[in-house]
Amino acid sequence: PARLIALINQKGGVGKTTTTVNLAAAISREGRRVLVIDLDPQAHATLHLGASGDEPAPGAGAAPGATVYDLLLDPAMDPREAVRRVRDNLFVIAAETDLAAAESELVSQPDRIGRLRGAIAKLQEGPEPFEFVLIDCPPSLGVLTLNALAAAREVFIPMQAHFLALQGVSKLLETVGAVARSVNPKLFVTGVILCMHDGSTTHSKEVVADLDSFFEAARRQDVPWRAARVYRPAIRRNIKLAECPSFGQTIFDYAPTCPGATDYAELARAVINEWDTL
Amino acid sequence: PARLIALINQKGGVGKTTTTVNLAAAISREGRRVLVIDLDPQAHATLHLGASGDEPAPGAGAAPGATVYDLLLDPAMDPREAVRRVRDNLFVIAAETDLAAAESELVSQPDRIGRLRGAIAKLQEGPEPFEFVLIDCPPSLGVLTLNALAAAREVFIPMQAHFLALQGVSKLLETVGAVARSVNPKLFVTGVILCMHDGSTTHSKEVVADLDSFFEAARRQDVPWRAARVYRPAIRRNIKLAECPSFGQTIFDYAPTCPGATDYAELARAVINEWDTL
Numbered sequence: 370p371a372r373l374i375a376l377i378n379q380k381g382g383v384g385k386t387t388t389t390v391n392l393a394a395a396i397s398r399e400g401r402r403v404l405v406i407d408l409d410p411q412a413h414a415t416l417h418l419g420a421s422g423d424e425p426a427p428g429a430g431a432a433p434g435a436t437v438y439d440l441l442l443d444p445a446m447d448p449r450e451a452v453r454r455v456r457d458n459l460f461v462i463a464a465e466t467d468l469a470a471a472e473s474e475l476v477s478q479p480d481r482i483g484r485l486r487g488a489i490a491k492l493q494e495g496p497e498p499f500e501f502v503l504i505d506c507p508p509s510l511g512v513l514t515l516n517a518l519a520a521a522r523e524v525f526i527p528m529q530a531h532f533l534a535l536q537g538v539s540k541l542l543e544t545v546g547a548v549a550r551s552v553n554p555k556l557f558v559t560g561v562i563l564c565m566h567d568g569s570t571t572h573s574k575e576v577v578a579d580l581d582s583f584f585e586a587a588r589r590q591d592v593p594w595r596a597a598r599v600y601r602p603a604i605r606r607n608i609k610l611a612e613c614p615s616f617g618q619t620i621f622d623y624a625p626t627c628p629g630a631t632d633y634a635e636l637a638r639a640v641i642n643e644w645d646t647l
Numbered sequence: 648p649a650r651l652i653a654l655i656n657q658k659g660g661v662g663k664t665t666t667t668v669n670l671a672a673a674i675s676r677e678g679r680r681v682l683v684i685d686l687d688p689q690a691h692a693t694l695h696l697g698a699s700g701d702e703p704a705p706g707a708g709a710a711p712g713a714t715v716y717d718l719l720l721d722p723a724m725d726p727r728e729a730v731r732r733v734r735d736n737l738f739v740i741a742a743e744t745d746l747a748a749a750e751s752e753l754v755s756q757p758d759r760i761g762r763l764r765g766a767i768a769k770l771q772e773g774p775e776p777f778e779f780v781l782i783d784c785p786p787s788l789g790v791l792t793l794n795a796l797a798a799a800r801e802v803f804i805p806m807q808a809h810f811l812a813l814q815g816v817s818k819l820l821e822t823v824g825a826v827a828r829s830v831n832p833k834l835f836v837t838g839v840i841l842c843m844h845d846g847s848t849t850h851s852k853e854v855v856a857d858l859d860s861f862f863e864a865a866r867r868q869d870v871p872w873r874a875a876r877v878y879r880p881a882i883r884r885n886i887k888l889a890e891c892p893s894f895g896q897t898i899f900d901y902a903p904t905c906p907g908a909t910d911y912a913e914l915a916r917a918v919i920n921e922w923d924t925l
């Protein structure tokens with residue numbers, strides 16, 4: 370089986386893409402086969418991985434220019450045509466800015482939130498299934514994010530330990546709960562990933578304590594986040610993480626020994642161990 | 648006349664709310680009459696100013712619980728009923744999370760993007776018009792933001808000096824251009840406000856240089872951003888700015904001598920001077 374993870378937060382600019390890309394890269398560097406699915410019309414994960422443009426990476430087997438857009442609108446398509454190899458063990462299904470149009474088209478199609486699930490299932494039935502699938506979502510709870518929630522088994526919530534960031538979490542959990550009840554009973558929230566973290570401030574300590582006790586209280590409830598927690602380590606703020614996307618590089622290409630790289634590498638090991646020991 | 652400013656960026660978490668609230672507060676502390684309009688269903692500006700809840704501040708003249716939602720859906724309403732006094736010289740038209748429903752309702756109404764403009768016009772015809780109106784927008788280019796673009800005369804773009812942040816600017820300018828051509832020929836982009844700025848990194852210097860030369864090149868074009876520039880000072884990253892919303896306080900209530908306060912105070916003086924010398 371594979372670990373199928375959607376990285377979700379309707380709040381913008383909280384670190385979804387930075388986390389999807391660098392966590393996926395770190396996991397792939399541990400020798401695991403990882404697929405990133407870019408589900409965001411901004412196509413930042415695609416850009417970050419240097420996977421933009423029509424030519425698929427050599428040996429990818431991908432049809433030129435095939436993106437997640439095509440996959441969502443054509444259930445008959447072979448999803449492997451959209452898979453591009455970007456590094457050893459690291460693959461991506463690219464997005465492009467036309468995906469915004471796909472969002473409005475999708476809304477009126479049958480099975481509009483099940484499209485991604487169907488595509489992933491087909492992919493995993495093929496030879497060489499992926500061991501980890503990470504889905505980068507847009508900052509919204511619309512049809513694209515709902516596709517991710519219907520397809521994934523787990524939700525990671527990247528966020529900043531700030532007061533205003535807490536405000537959106539309950540709405541997000543409500544949406545997860547609604548999708549879990551209606552179409553995806555196996556869906557659960559595994560944890561929060563703290564991004565751009567400055568652990569030295571009282572404020573962030575208080576917000577983290579808030580989150581810890583919120584999840585603690587959920588242990589006894591029948592909710593999809595009853596086993597959720599705040600992941601450690603937090604990912605510290607590090608300018609290198611903001612620089613490398615401009616070169617189409619992950620932090621491991623760009624600055625493999627900087628704090629941003631060590632934090633994501635440590636997080637990846639935690640994510641892999643968790644999975645292996647299940 | 649009044650300076651009518653929409654703070655816009657479809658990218659989330661870039662500092663729109665923090666800037667709307669603290670810039671407005673700083674301008675009000677210089678003795679100018681300022682109105683904040685919270686146009687975001689997240690209602691963060693409302694929260695930040697301590698203006699949530701149904702009881703209007705004393706002497707506000709506002710009807711209990713009247714929000715920007717009511718204003719947008721009922722053109723016959725007296726907009727003064729939605730104005731709440733929050734500090735000396737500082738007023739707010741509050742949002743609430745139901746505003747998300749208003750967004751879908753609005754989409755099917757006549758004159759759906761002109762509603763806010765009509766309300767502001769009525770307000771300014773009354774006694775005691777405001778001298779500065781700052782509109783906090785959601786992270787999207789939907790009907791709420793379009794209302795702001797149709798109503799405002801100027802656009803400020805809060806953003807972070809990061810590569811991924813640059814990606815969204817051209818789309819934003821495209822939208823401003825479209826609204827300017829169709830319904831609001833006086834609309835222009837005045838400038839970019841750099842938020843959460845770390846001026847010591849090469850990366851941010853490069854992004855700022857990119858922005859400066861982009862606007863320089865626009866000087867000779869017939870576009871609504873031909874007179875735009877990057878505002879100085881940039882607003883430095885300062886944890887106090889993330890803390891004070893949790894107390895319903897502006898930075899001037901919370902920590903009036905910290906760098907966050909001095910930066911917004913300095914920016915406010917620049918914004919006021921610019922206006923006075925016009």
Ligand SMILES: Nc1ncnc2c1ncn2[C@@H]1O[C@H](COP(=O)(O)OP(=O)(O)OP(=O)(O)O)[C@@H](O)[C@H]1O
Nearest residue numbers: 381382383384385386387508565605606607611809
């Ligand atoms: N740990 C970090 N240190 C420094 N900068 C960071 C860090 N994490 C993310 N950033 C920067 O912060 C900005 C927002 O991050 P990112 O794009 O990953 O967020 P997002 O949640 O995917 O945004 P969106 O909602 O627009 O998809 C980017 O400019 C990114 O480079």
Ligand SMILES: Nc1ncnc2c1ncn2[C@@H]1O[C@H](COP(=O)(O)OP(=O)(O)OP(=O)(O)O)[C@@H](O)[C@H]1O
Nearest residue numbers: 531659660661662663664665786843883884885889
């Ligand atoms: N200069 C700063 N220093 C430190 N933290 C800041 C600064 N400016 C904003 N923040 C924090 O960053 C986060 C995002 O800021 P803010 O909410 O103002 O952005 P926004 O663009 O309004 O977001 P949204 O798109 O969700 O409306 C908040 O937690 C805020 O407290």
Ligand SMILES: [Mg+2]
Nearest residue numbers: 385386409413
């Ligand atoms: Mg993203």
Ligand SMILES: [Mg+2]
Nearest residue numbers: 663664687691
């Ligand atoms: Mg905001």
